[in-house]
Amino acid sequence: MANPQPARLIDQLRERLGPKGVVTDGDALAPWLSDWRGRYHGTSPAIVAPADTEETAVAMAMAAAAGVPLVPQGGNTSMVGGATPPADGSALILSTRRMNRLRALDAAAGTVIAEAGVILSDLHDAAASAGWRFPLSLAAKGSATIGGLISTNAGGTQVLRFGTMRALVAGLEAVLPDGSVYHGLSALKKDNRGYDLRHLLIGAEGTLGIVTAATLTLVPAAADRAVAWAGVPDPQTALDLLRRLESETGDAIESFEILPADSLAAVLRHIPGTRAPLAGEHGWHVLIEVVGKAAGGARPLIEPSLVRAIEAGLIEDAVIATSEAQAEAFWKLRESISEAERASGPAVQHDISVPVAAMPRFMVEAAAAAERAFPGTHASAFGHLGDGNVHFHVRAGEGAPPDWVARNGAAISDFVYDLVDAAGGSLSAEHGIGQMKRKAFGRLTEPSRIAALRAIKSALDPHGLLNPGKLLP
Amino acid sequence: MANPQPARLIDQLRERLGPKGVVTDGDALAPWLSDWRGRYHGTSPAIVAPADTEETAVAMAMAAAAGVPLVPQGGNTSMVGGATPPADGSALILSTRRMNRLRALDAAAGTVIAEAGVILSDLHDAAASAGWRFPLSLAAKGSATIGGLISTNAGGTQVLRFGTMRALVAGLEAVLPDGSVYHGLSALKKDNRGYDLRHLLIGAEGTLGIVTAATLTLVPAAADRAVAWAGVPDPQTALDLLRRLESETGDAIESFEILPADSLAAVLRHIPGTRAPLAGEHGWHVLIEVVGKAAGGARPLIEPSLVRAIEAGLIEDAVIATSEAQAEAFWKLRESISEAERASGPAVQHDISVPVAAMPRFMVEAAAAAERAFPGTHASAFGHLGDGNVHFHVRAGEGAPPDWVARNGAAISDFVYDLVDAAGGSLSAEHGIGQMKRKAFGRLTEPSRIAALRAIKSALDPHGLLNPGKLLP
Numbered sequence: 001m002a003n004p005q006p007a008r009l010i011d012q013l014r015e016r017l018g019p020k021g022v023v024t025d026g027d028a029l030a031p032w033l034s035d036w037r038g039r040y041h042g043t044s045p046a047i048v049a050p051a052d053t054e055e056t057a058v059a060m061a062m063a064a065a066a067g068v069p070l071v072p073q074g075g076n077t078s079m080v081g082g083a084t085p086p087a088d089g090s091a092l093i094l095s096t097r098r099m100n101r102l103r104a105l106d107a108a109a110g111t112v113i114a115e116a117g118v119i120l121s122d123l124h125d126a127a128a129s130a131g132w133r134f135p136l137s138l139a140a141k142g143s144a145t146i147g148g149l150i151s152t153n154a155g156g157t158q159v160l161r162f163g164t165m166r167a168l169v170a171g172l173e174a175v176l177p178d179g180s181v182y183h184g185l186s187a188l189k190k191d192n193r194g195y196d197l198r199h200l201l202i203g204a205e206g207t208l209g210i211v212t213a214a215t216l217t218l219v220p221a222a223a224d225r226a227v228a229w230a231g232v233p234d235p236q237t238a239l240d241l242l243r244r245l246e247s248e249t250g251d252a253i254e255s256f257e258i259l260p261a262d263s264l265a266a267v268l269r270h271i272p273g274t275r276a277p278l279a280g281e282h283g284w285h286v287l288i289e290v291v292g293k294a295a296g297g298a299r300p301l302i303e304p305s306l307v308r309a310i311e312a313g314l315i316e317d318a319v320i321a322t323s324e325a326q327a328e329a330f331w332k333l334r335e336s337i338s339e340a341e342r343a344s345g346p347a348v349q350h351d352i353s354v355p356v357a358a359m360p361r362f363m364v365e366a367a368a369a370a371e372r373a374f375p376g377t378h379a380s381a382f383g384h385l386g387d388g389n390v391h392f393h394v395r396a397g398e399g400a401p402p403d404w405v406a407r408n409g410a411a412i413s414d415f416v417y418d419l420v421d422a423a424g425g426s427l428s429a430e431h432g433i434g435q436m437k438r439k440a441f442g443r444l445t446e447p448s449r450i451a452a453l454r455a456i457k458s459a460l461d462p463h464g465l466l467n468p469g470k471l472l473p
Numbered sequence: 474m475a476n477p478q479p480a481r482l483i484d485q486l487r488e489r490l491g492p493k494g495v496v497t498d499g500d501a502l503a504p505w506l507s508d509w510r511g512r513y514h515g516t517s518p519a520i521v522a523p524a525d526t527e528e529t530a531v532a533m534a535m536a537a538a539a540g541v542p543l544v545p546q547g548g549n550t551s552m553v554g555g556a557t558p559p560a561d562g563s564a565l566i567l568s569t570r571r572m573n574r575l576r577a578l579d580a581a582a583g584t585v586i587a588e589a590g591v592i593l594s595d596l597h598d599a600a601a602s603a604g605w606r607f608p609l610s611l612a613a614k615g616s617a618t619i620g621g622l623i624s625t626n627a628g629g630t631q632v633l634r635f636g637t638m639r640a641l642v643a644g645l646e647a648v649l650p651d652g653s654v655y656h657g658l659s660a661l662k663k664d665n666r667g668y669d670l671r672h673l674l675i676g677a678e679g680t681l682g683i684v685t686a687a688t689l690t691l692v693p694a695a696a697d698r699a700v701a702w703a704g705v706p707d708p709q710t711a712l713d714l715l716r717r718l719e720s721e722t723g724d725a726i727e728s729f730e731i732l733p734a735d736s737l738a739a740v741l742r743h744i745p746g747t748r749a750p751l752a753g754e755h756g757w758h759v760l761i762e763v764v765g766k767a768a769g770g771a772r773p774l775i776e777p778s779l780v781r782a783i784e785a786g787l788i789e790d791a792v793i794a795t796s797e798a799q800a801e802a803f804w805k806l807r808e809s810i811s812e813a814e815r816a817s818g819p820a821v822q823h824d825i826s827v828p829v830a831a832m833p834r835f836m837v838e839a840a841a842a843a844e845r846a847f848p849g850t851h852a853s854a855f856g857h858l859g860d861g862n863v864h865f866h867v868r869a870g871e872g873a874p875p876d877w878v879a880r881n882g883a884a885i886s887d888f889v890y891d892l893v894d895a896a897g898g899s900l901s902a903e904h905g906i907g908q909m910k911r912k913a914f915g916r917l918t919e920p921s922r923i924a925a926l927r928a929i930k931s932a933l934d935p936h937g938l939l940n941p942g943k944l945l946p
Contacts, residue, residue, distance in 0.1 A: 108716070109830045153665050164663060180921030186897035190637060190826045190862045192626050192676055192905045193914060194926045194944055199672035203665050220720070243581070247693070250723060250766075293723075353663045357582045389663045424659035432665045441666060448653030452933060453667045459932035460925060471667055 006092065009066040010046045016062070017055055020098065023047040032076055032093055033085060036143075040081035040435055043089040044071070049098045053173060053181060053212040059094065060210065060465075061179030069468045070094040072206035074117065074145030079351070080434025082152065082205050086469050094210060096147045103213065105130050110218040111170060111187055116147025116211050123216075132218035135162040135254075139335075147211040153203035155430030160386045161254045162219060164430065165202065171215030172198040177208070177461040187215040200456070205432050206467040208460045222291040225254075226298035227327035228306060230318035231282025235360035235385065238286050241314045242386050245288065248305040252298075255289035258363075258385040262378065263337045270343040271336045274329070278317050286385075287334050337382055338391075346404045347395040348412045354425030356388035363390060366419045370394050373415055374408065389429040392416055417444060433471045442473025479565065482539040483519045489535070490528055493571065496520040505549055505566055506558065509616075513554035513908055516562040517544070522571045526646060526654060526685040532567065533683065533938075534652030542941045543567040545679035547590065547618030552824075553907025555625065555678050559942050567683060569620045576686065578603050583691040584643060584660055589620025589684050596689075605691035608635040608727075620684040626676035628903030633859045634727045635692060637903065638675065644688030645671040650681070650934040660688040673929070678905050679940040681933045695764040698727075699771035700800035701779060703791035704755025708833035708858065711759050714787045715859050718761065721778040725771075728762035731836075731858040735851065736810045743816040744809045747802070751790045759858075760807050810855055811864075819877045820868040821885045827898030829861035836863060839892045843867050846888055847881065862902040865889055890917060906944045915946025 014022040023029060024046045034041045048063075048070070050056040063070050069091040073083040085091050096116035102123070103113040107130045114123055120134075120141040127134045138144065138156035148154075150172070154165045162168065170187035174197075184198050201209050232238045235258060242256050261283055268274055278285075292298030299320060309315045321327035341347050354362050363381040370379040376397035381390040394412050396404045417427045421444045433441050442450065450473055457464075457472060487495040496502060497519045507514045521536075521543070523529040536543050542564040546556040558564050573590035580603045587596055593607075593614040600607045611617065611629035621627075623645070627638045635641065643660035647670075657671050674682050705711045708731060715729045734756055741747050751758075765771030772793060782788045794800035814820050827835050836854040843852035849870035854863040867885050869877045890900045894917045906914050915923065923946055930937075930945060 106830060109828075155663050159663065166669075176921065176925060178921065178924075180919070180924075182922060182925070183919065186828055186899075188826050188897075188899050188902075189829060189860045190628055190632065190857075190902040191899040192901045192903055193899055193918070194906060195677055195681070195929050196639075196672050196675070197922070197925060199669050200929075202669070204668055208668070353661050355582075355659055356662060357579060384663075387662045424661075426659075426661050426664040426666055428665045429661075429663040430665055433667060445666070446653070446656065448649065448651065449655060449670070451651075451653075452649060452655070452670060455932035456668050456673075456929060459928035 005066050006045050006068050006090070009062060009068050009092070012062055013048055013059060016058055017048070017050060021049055021051065021055065023049060032073060032095070035081050035084050036077055040084040042085035042087050044085040044091060044093050045089060047093040047095050049095045051098050053099070053175065056094070056099070056175045056210055056212050057179050057181050060175045060177065063092065064177065064179055064463065064465055067463065068092060069465050070210070071467050072096065072147070072151070072210045074148030075119065075140065075143035077140040077144045077148065078152070078434055079431040080436035082432055082434030082470055083148065084435070091468060096145060096212070099212060102126055107131065110220070111215055112218060113185060113213060113215050114146045115213045116145060118146045120144045120146070120149060127218050128221065131221050133221050134168070134216060135219045136165060136168060146214060146216070150202055150211050150214055151204060151206045152432045153430070155387070155389065158254055159384065160256055161251065166199070168217045169198065169202055169214050170217050172201060172211065173213040174201050174209040174211045177463070177465050182209065185213060185215050203432070205434065205471045207457060207471050208466065210466070220293070223294050224292040224296055224298040225327070226290050226292070226302050227321045227330050228288040228302060228318055229277035229330050230286050230288065230306065231278050231280065231316040232284045232286055232314065233316065234284060235363045237314055238284060238385055239356070239360050241286065241309055244309060244314065245302070245305050249290055249301050252290045252292070252301055253288065254291050255287065256386045257287040257334050257383060259285045259287070259334065259337065259382045260380045261285070262380055263382050264333065266340040266344050267333050267336045270340040274333055274336065277319050277330060277333070280317055282316050287330055341393060341395060345396050346400055346402070347393045348405055348409045350392040350413060350416050351389070351429050351431050352392055352416070352420045352425055352427060353387070353389040353429035354420060354423040356386065358423050359385060359388045359390065362419070362423050366392065366416065369419060370412070370415060374412060413440065435470060438471070438473050445473070478539050479518050479541050479563070482535060482541050482565070485535055486521055486532060489531055490521070490523060494522055494524065494528065496522060505546060505568070508554050508557050509550055513557040515558035515560050517558040517564060517566050518562060520566040520568050522568045524571050526572070526648065529567070529572070529648045529683055529685050530652050530654050533648045533650065536565065537650065537652055537936065537938055540936065541565060542938050543683070544940050545569065545620070545624065545683045547621030548592065548613065548616035550613040550617045550621065551625070551907055552904040553909035555905055555907030555943055556621065557908070564941060569618060569685070572685060575599055580604065583693075584688055585691060586658060586686060586688050587619045588686045589618060591619045593617050593619070593622065600691050601694060604694055606694050607641070607689060608692045609638060609641060619687060619689070623675055623684050623687055624677060624679045625905045626903070628860070628862065631727055632857065633729055634724065639672070641690045642671065642675055642687050643690050645674060645684065646686040647674050647682040647684045650936070650938050655682065658686060658688050676905070678907065678944045680930060680944050681939065683939070693766070696767050697765035697769055697771040698800070699763050699765070699775050700794045700803050701761040701775060701791055702750035702803050703759050703761065703779065704751050704753065704789040705757050705759055705787065706789065707757060708836045710787055711757060711858055712829070712833050714759065714782055717782060717787065718775070718778050722763055722774050725763045725765070725774055726761065727764050728760065729859045730760040730807050730856060732758045732760070732807065732810065732855045733853045734758070735853055736855050737806065739813040739817050740806050740809045743813040747806055747809065750792050750803060750806070753790055755789050760803055814866060814868060818869050819873055820866045821878055821882045823865040823886060823889050824862070824902050824904050825865055825889070825893045825898055825900060826860070826862040826902035827893060827896040829859065831896055832858060832861045832863065835892070835896050839865065839889065842892060843885070843888060847885060886913065908943060911944070911946050918946070
């Protein structure tokens with residue numbers, strides 16, 4: 001293998017890909033060298049921006065020949081520093097932004113072939129124009145790209161019914177570290193020809209290949225939605241309620257979010273214009289969204305079930321939004337929790353999962369354990385109960401110093417991750433490992449499993465050319 | 474690495490696993506040395522039958538130390554010689570048959586942890602006893618085991634709604650070639666911690682690890698079913714009908730099988746006691762099964778849709794079975810096609826898939842092309858139209874000699890597989906590669922993809938200890 005020669009490689013790439021294909025201007029580079037939350041900073045002499053799959057394969061082969069690593073990057077919205085280049089400037093960024101075409105939308109089959117650089121909200125619009133929808137959404141939808149969503153197996157607010165990105169990728173095309181192209185866009189429902197490279201590349205965080213396009217599954221457009229808010233005594237009752245609603249509505253429940261009373265109180269205190277949906281006090285709250293197939297079909301789908309759940313003692317009180325504005329107001333309460341908590345003071349946040357059935361107990365017991373272990377803190381969990389995935393936050397007590405997170409964050413996170421591990425859970429529910437969780441991942445994972453992951457990495461990328469310093473401990 | 478020493482290894486294994494753990498008696502060995510259809514024959518000095526995961530790990534480690542390969546075997550029902558040991562007696566069979574416990578059935582979550590040796594029909598019974606069902610079934614259900622079904626990503630008659638085995642495996646436990654145990658039974662709905670070993674092991678045909686247990690997804694028990702038979706003009710209309718029924722019944726369609734007129738005629742001619750469901754002649758027939766959630770709920774779900782489809786010209790004529798006996802009679806027509814064709818004379822059979830939308834045209838055009846290329850033959854396709862998976866049979870003409878398949882089979886299969894490949898399809902829809910399709914798989918697959926598969930195999934099993942001679946070309 002040659003010594004890395006970035007300067008010469010950049011010249012070669014510019015000659016082959018043209019001026020649009022290579023960016024070296026400092027101002028143009030700057031936004032892509034740090035993650036969007038400003039936690040990780042890298043440097044790089046150039047962004048390579050191929051126009052299509054063939055140019056991506058050429059760029060990969062040239063980088064391999066020069067021994068220069070590439071850092072695949074889409075919308076640069078990683079939560080774990082997964083798309084930030086190394087600090088030493090040894091790698092080039094491989095941006096998928098120019099590969100942003102929808103190659104085909106099959107309105108009969110309900111599939112779309114999207115290139116890696118397509119932005120999620122653009123895909124939403126294109127699907128809607130064709131009478132379908134792409135049922136995965138998240139806060140960064142205006143920037144996040146299909147390639148990044150696949151490489152991180154992204155989740156979001158509709159996982160309950162439709163699954164994570166993995167469940168929606170019916171076919172995949174990618175450039176492998178040797179510069180070859182994996183042609184897997186044929187969306188075969190049955191195909192047993194050897195090891196499944198598609199599933200290996202999904203969630204690999206760009207360390208095994210560069211996703212260039214995917215065949216994605218669409219679902220029928222939603223004709224109508226109903227959004228309800230209910231007070232429940234505890235997380236276990238909330239989960240019982242979810243199971244009952246799923247059964248009675250024929251799996252029409254698309255969102256089921258749980259919030260503790262203190263999270264709602266923080267929102268009401270800090271976010272202007274918010275008000276409690278229910279008149280009384282409740283220990284826990286759930287936000288429920290159900291989708292109907294015809295106009296006006298959603299409310300009748302959920303209302304009788306809610307009434308029966310009240311009669312059965314599962315729900316203390318409930319209300320269904322009577323307008324789209326009220327529905328949005330309910331969702332704002334849920335989506336403002338992080339902002340309200342920031343206004344309340346410093347907090348250490350964790351995006352974790354445990355088996356769904358174990359989550360109600362985990363939420364209660366882990367919060368109590370964290371408060372015992374770190375006196376003066378307030379711990380609580382909220383989020384996607386039905387996915388077994390919650391945001392577990394440990395907040396500083398009154399008068400905490402500004403550097404409270406810096407001084408206590410690592411110890412608190414280790415404590416929380418140990419509890420997650422003991423419950424058979426995951427320290428990365430949907431954000432991946434990136435740079436942020438490599439150490440904790442290594443600490444909590446059996447050496448034999450890490451060895452298997454390393455062996456796979458070495459097999460497909462023996463020279464470490466793709467996204468160095470990410471994922472593997 | 475030591476020279477292979479099977480005799481000494483067998484002694485070591487017997488000492489460690491006890492007399493039940495090692496079988497060397499010739500009569501006891503014999504049934505497991507050939508595949509059930511008698512096409513593949515191997516030999517082996519012993520079957521190793523560990524009692525649990527720990528003993529499996531010990532056996533794997535001891536085999537690795539001795540340099541002796543293992544051939545994982547469940548019910549020995551492979552269609553492609555995937556569980557038959559090599560002819561030279563160099564490998565031991567690793568039978569999962571003693572690991573046949575259901576470790577836990579979670580009636581609230583609808584999941585079950587089944588060991589690899591659990592027989593499919595036993596799992597069906599256990600799920601039914603708990604008010605659930607395991608929605609994957611196939612002809613070999615009385616012998617096929619969970620471990621084998623996972624390792625071949627099995628399909629069957631209910632894939633349309635619930636997917637192949639891959640979609641039903643929520644967690645996995647396996648012994649890797651180094652003797653370590655992959656602990657992945659925690660059925661997390663969201664978990665992004667590195668490359669997905671579960672999906673890598675599913676469909677790996679026992680070449681990367683020995684599946685020892687799995688967490689499987691159950692679905693609610695079926696309260697009622699309705700089985701309909703319809704005459705349609707062509708496969709494209711049949712697919713249009715399926716899409717319409719799926720939309721109108723809320724995805725309650727569980728089976729949708731297509732048969733050409735000549736297949737039905739062969740059944741009526743050769744299978745005693747069969748009769749045509751419809752009075753008139755139709756070019757193509759479809760068998761439809763819909764499941765209702767309440768007793769008596771299935772027929773009302775499908776009947777109005779069938780009436781509307783007749784009015785719309787999609788269906789020429791249709792009938793819904795009015796009794797369970799009639800429903801069984803409809804299914805018997807479908808399930809007797811292979812037997813009827815055997816009675817008609819020799820045929821070369823292919824289990825292939827193409828993208829669903831391309832299947833109607835493929836069925837018609839490929840049959841015509843095969844008949845042109847091999848004059849005197851009759852070609853037709855039937856099966857799982859909604860999965861894009863059909864059985865494509867090329868039958869000899871009248872008076873064909875007994876060795877017709879032996880003389881023409883390879884050329885006919887190459888011709889058919891070339892057509893499948895040109896349509897972006899797969900030469901193995903659900904049976905895997907095993908021994909049977911290695912050569913064709915190698916011929917039709919990009920060298921770069923084969924290289925990636927080989928690299929993964931070498932990474933996890935560098936000494937070729939698991940299921941030698943299978944899957945990889």
